[in-house]
Amino acid sequence: MQGWTASPNKTRPVTVTLADGLNQAAEPIEIGDGQAVSVLNLDSALYPTLQTREGFKLISQHTGYINRLFRFKLEWYCGNQRGLYRLTGGIWSTVYEYGNDDNNRLWDVAMFFDAGKLYFLDGSLQLRQWDGTTLTTLGSAPAASSFLTTHANRFYLANRNDNLLSFSGLRDAADWTSTDKFTGTGKITVETSDGELPTGLTMFSNHVILFKRYTLHELFGEDSTNFNMTDPFPVGCISDRSVTQSRTALYWLGPDGVYEYQGGSTPVRISEPIKDYIASINQANARHCCSGTDGRFLYVSLVTGDAQLPTVTLKYDIAGRRWWPVSFVATAYYLDGQTLYMGTADGRILQAGGVSDAGTAISWSIEPKPWSDGAEISRAALHKFWLIADIEVGATLNVAYAPGTEGGDWTTVRTITNGDGVIRSYKIPIVVRTPETWFRPKLFGTGQVKIHRIIREVTRREA
Numbered sequence: 001m002q003g004w005t006a007s008p009n010k011t012r013p014v015t016v017t018l019a020d021g022l023n024q025a026a027e028p029i030e031i032g033d034g035q036a037v038s039v040l041n042l043d044s045a046l047y048p049t050l051q052t053r054e055g056f057k058l059i060s061q062h063t064g065y066i067n068r069l070f071r072f073k074l075e076w077y078c079g080n081q082r083g084l085y086r087l088t089g090g091i092w093s094t095v096y097e098y099g100n101d102d103n104n105r106l107w108d109v110a111m112f113f114d115a116g117k118l119y120f121l122d123g124s125l126q127l128r129q130w131d132g133t134t135l136t137t138l139g140s141a142p143a144a145s146s147f148l149t150t151h152a153n154r155f156y157l158a159n160r161n162d163n164l165l166s167f168s169g170l171r172d173a174a175d176w177t178s179t180d181k182f183t184g185t186g187k188i189t190v191e192t193s194d195g196e197l198p199t200g201l202t203m204f205s206n207h208v209i210l211f212k213r214y215t216l217h218e219l220f221g222e223d224s225t226n227f228n229m230t231d232p233f234p235v236g237c238i239s240d241r242s243v244t245q246s247r248t249a250l251y252w253l254g255p256d257g258v259y260e261y262q263g264g265s266t267p268v269r270i271s272e273p274i275k276d277y278i279a280s281i282n283q284a285n286a287r288h289c290c291s292g293t294d295g296r297f298l299y300v301s302l303v304t305g306d307a308q309l310p311t312v313t314l315k316y317d318i319a320g321r322r323w324w325p326v327s328f329v330a331t332a333y334y335l336d337g338q339t340l341y342m343g344t345a346d347g348r349i350l351q352a353g354g355v356s357d358a359g360t361a362i363s364w365s366i367e368p369k370p371w372s373d374g375a376e377i378s379r380a381a382l383h384k385f386w387l388i389a390d391i392e393v394g395a396t397l398n399v400a401y402a403p404g405t406e407g408g409d410w411t412t413v414r415t416i417t418n419g420d421g422v423i424r425s426y427k428i429p430i431v432v433r434t435p436e437t438w439f440r441p442k443l444f445g446t447g448q449v450k451i452h453r454i455i456r457e458v459t460r461r462e463a
Contacts, residue, residue: 015455017048018368018443021322025272029405029438031369035273037440041364043324044317045296050366050451052395053315053326056342056350058358062092065309066343067241067288068107069332072118073132078332078343079107084120095130096120103308106241106287110148112155112173119173121145123160129173140176142166147201147240151208152222158198158210163191165201165210165219181224188229190217199287200240204250205263211237213255216267235259235267238283241290244298244333246318251298253289258300258316273323274314280304292333293318294340294352301330309345328357355448361394365444370405371456372438385441386455387428391418395447399428403436410442425452 020034021044028037034048043053060076068079076087083097084107098105109120118130119138127141127148142164145157155168169175170183178184190198192215200211208219214236221227235254237243242253250261257271257278271278281289282303288310291300298318301310310331315324330350332343340352356362391397396417400410414428443451 014371014457015453016368017050017453018366018451019044019047019050019322021273021317021320021324023273023323024276029370033369033371036366036368037370038367039365040325041327041362042366043297043315044320044322046450047317047320047322048453052355052362052364052448052450053324054352055354055356055362056328056352056358057354058348059341059351060087060090060092060349062347062349064101064347065103065345066332066347066349067105067290068109069334069341069343069349070109071334071336072111072115072130075132076349077109077118078349079105079109079120079122080347081105096125096128096135103288106146108146108148108240110150110155112150117173119148119155121148121157127155127157127173138174138176140174141168142176147198149201149203149208151203151206154222156201156203156208158201160197160199163189163197165190165198165208170223184224186224188219188227190229192232196236200237200243200252202240202243202245202250204245204261209250211240211243211252213238216261233267238281238286239289241287241332242300244291244293246293246295246298249318251291251293253286253291253300253302255283255286258291258298270316270321271323274325277302277304277312277314277325282307285309288331290330290332292330292335292340292342294335295338297324299330299333299340299342327363355392361446362448363444363446364449365442366451367440367442368454370438370440384429384455384457387443388425388452388455389428390423390425390450390452391416392423392448393418393421395445395449397426397443397445397449400442400444402440402442403438404440405438 016033022039023031023035041053064080066078081101081103084095085092105122107122123146127138129136145159147158149156153171155173157166165188169178169185176185196212202209210217215232217232218230237252238255244251257269259267260270261267285303285308288303298316301313304311313326313329330342331345334341342350399414400412402410
């Protein structure tokens with residue numbers, strides 16, 4: 001141990017809250033005090049308090065890769081790599097099924113007018129109509145469509161193979177041939193100099209948006225007499241299943257990150273704090289990336305590395321613009337009222353909420369930024385480290401520290417388990433006497449905890 005050369009100088013305590021999310025956009029020593037170098041299964045729902053994320057419960061078990069999840073006439077439906085299915089009386093029955101599996105069979109669905117009929121396609125099927133009993137093929141609809149949306153009492157279709165945006169007759173999803181300029185059908189050519197083809201289609205802020213990989217095209221108007229396709233934004237989308245609308249904005253995944261669009265201005269990239277995750281996306285299978293929202297958080301599932309299906313899910317705090325990785329991986333999302341539901345690659349249907357993951361305690365961790373309190377030419381001993389936290393019954397919280405700015409040489413200095421049936425708030429004094437220039441804290445555990453703040457105090461002598 002290096003000898004001390006002067007009388008000690010106890011610094012003023014520094015109080016830090018930890019709920020500002022992951023930040024991979026800067027070097028660890030440069031990020032904000034409330035941000036994290038690494039974090040899992042925590043979020044800022046109670047900002048500035050940091051808490052264990054909510055869990056989920058299993059509501060049904062189907063089979064295969066769930067890539068579409070929704071409700072129609074109060075019943076659950078899901079689409080997987082083989083077909084489209086309905087849950088009735090606890091049993092999944094077939095609405096439409098192929099004789100083989102294909103992970104690239106990605107379902108898109110929409111309802112029209114009074115929601116009395118459901119329409120679906122998958123990139124190869126002719127547009128189908130389903131009323132809960134009878135399945136009808138709409139033979140005049142454009143073949144092999146991949147994307148559909150509705151706006152101003154019309155259906156719009158696009159596919160991955162040409163640049164045509166087709167629209168149906170007014171108030172008639174089966175009409176794709178009539179020519180009246182006010183109520184009839186038509187096609188709009190949406191070409192770009194890069195030759196890219198459509199990658200998604202949606203309705204937002206009272207107009208239709210068609211995506212390509214590098215561009216966003218907006219169609220205003222209601223019929224052939226007033227349609228207006230504006231100049232495109234140079235911001236594209238790589239997965240139509242990542243297009244999600246909140247109360248105030250539209251979100252999607254582009255080739256270089258997640259974008260937010262509030263209409264009328266250039267879309268804004270919001271994913272710099274998770275740039276390492278974005279860089280790891282498998283672009284060849286990016287169409288399987290997806291997203292959803294519960295109103296407060298945007299959930300984004302990414303296909304990374306050599307994977308074919310999503311491998312990681314992150315939460316984005318829409319109110320506070322903070323990112324939080326989680327340990328579960330969803331492959332489809334559906335918001336029913338205020339409750340979020342998720343599908344998975346192994347056929348599970350999950351309902352968000354609760355304190356555990358289908359009965360399993362949630363493991364969580366956070367590694368805040370390294371700190372030296374600005375005295376980077378001195379060495380100091382950590383004199384006190386106070387942790388203000390609520391630990392619920394059955395939960396465990398561990399406190400560890402490591403010297404330096406990186407590496408995994410962690411020393412666990414305190415473990416607290418609440419097993420007496422009473423939720424308590426703890427102030428935990430931790431004395432670490434080894435002199436160092438940089439310190440890194442780490443908090444980890446299982447179960448539900450709320451971490452309000454940490455307070456650190458060091459004893460320093462000039463080096």
